[in-house]
Amino acid sequence: MSDFFSSQRIWLLWMLTVRELKGRYKSSILGFLWAIINPLFQMIVLTIVFSLILKVQIENYPLFLFSGLLPWTYFATTLMIGTSSLTSNRDIIKKVAFPRELIPFSVVLANLVHFTLALIPFLIILIFLGLAPQKSIIFLPLAILLETTLLTGLILLTSSLQILYRDISFIVVAALLMLFYLTPVFYPLSFVPERLQLIYSLNPMVGVTNFFQYIFLGSEIYLEGIVISLLESIIFFLFGFNIFKARSLFFSDWV
Known part of the structure; x- marks a missing residue:
């Protein structure tokens, strides 16, 4: 375990993360601002559709x-x-x-930086409107850790498969479209019929998402859903990490 967190590995992870950050917005004028511009545009479009056209109250x-975005x-x-990423x-x-x-780890860390930067102006808006900080804001680090653990496990799994089976990338895109x-x-969780909420919550x-909306x-917080997400995050991380380590011996041949 001490070798896993060695200074050499941490330094290499840092360099890969910086490389990922620089490469993402190379030659981009707005740079990190895209971290909040993209969800902002989505918010505007969805607000027009659901609030103004469909009259969702x-x-x-x-x-x-x-x-949620x-x-x-x-x-x-x-x-x-x-x-x-591989x-x-x-x-x-x-x-x-x-x-x-360290390669998938660096992707997660780079996007975590983007996510954190996007949270700051959102929190400022909430404070300006008198809606924040809620007492629940103390749980924000836990929500971020939960989602990051889930992401890391999934990426370890999908990247280790995609290096040999390139169709995995297309499957992930299709799955994300459905999961959205x-x-x-x-829409709020309350729109889902109560009898279906347990099955619905199998989507981690x-x-x-409910955790962040509560924060x-x-x-209204849905504890059962958060517990399910926590268990799935741990399972995905352990399973993904073990699959990744077993297959990593052959990456240089497969890539």
């Missing part, structure tokens, strides 16, 4: 949307990039011997 609907954007963007770094894998798991509509981002992003806006 939800209090503070734009803020409700944004509180931010963790969803973190999840979807990180998973898509992380899934192909093939995107094939030159490094072929030429340099180092712990391969099965996650309470643009249900508990994660930011004081929405």
Whole structure:
């Protein structure tokens, strides 16, 4: 375990993360601002569709949307990039011997930076409108840790499979499209019939999204869903890490 957290590994992880951050917005004028611009545009479009056209009556609907879109954007963007992270770094894998798991870890950390930067202006808006900070804000680090653990496990699994089976990238994109509509981002969890909520919560992003909505806006908390998300995050992380380590011996041949 001490070797896993050695200074050399931490330094290499830091360098890979910085490289990922710089490469993402190379030649981009707005740079890190895209971390909040993308979910902001989604919020505007969904607000127009559901609030103005379909007349969905939800209090503070734009803020409700944004509180779900931010963790969803973190999840979807990180998973898509992380899934192909090994093939995107094939030159490094072929030429340099180092712990391969640092590549997907660096993708998660880079996107965690984007997510954190996007949270800051959102919290400022909530404070300006007199809606924050809620007492539940103390749970924000736990919610971020929960989602990051889930993401890390999933990316370890998908990236280790995608390096040999490139169709995994397309499967992930299709799965994310489906999961978006099965996650309470643009509608509250209460819209789901109570008899279906347990099955619905098998989607780990249900508990994660509800956790963030509770933290930011004081929405009703669904503890069963959060517990399910926690258990699934642990399972995915342990399973993904073991699969990744077993397959990493062959990455330089497969890539």
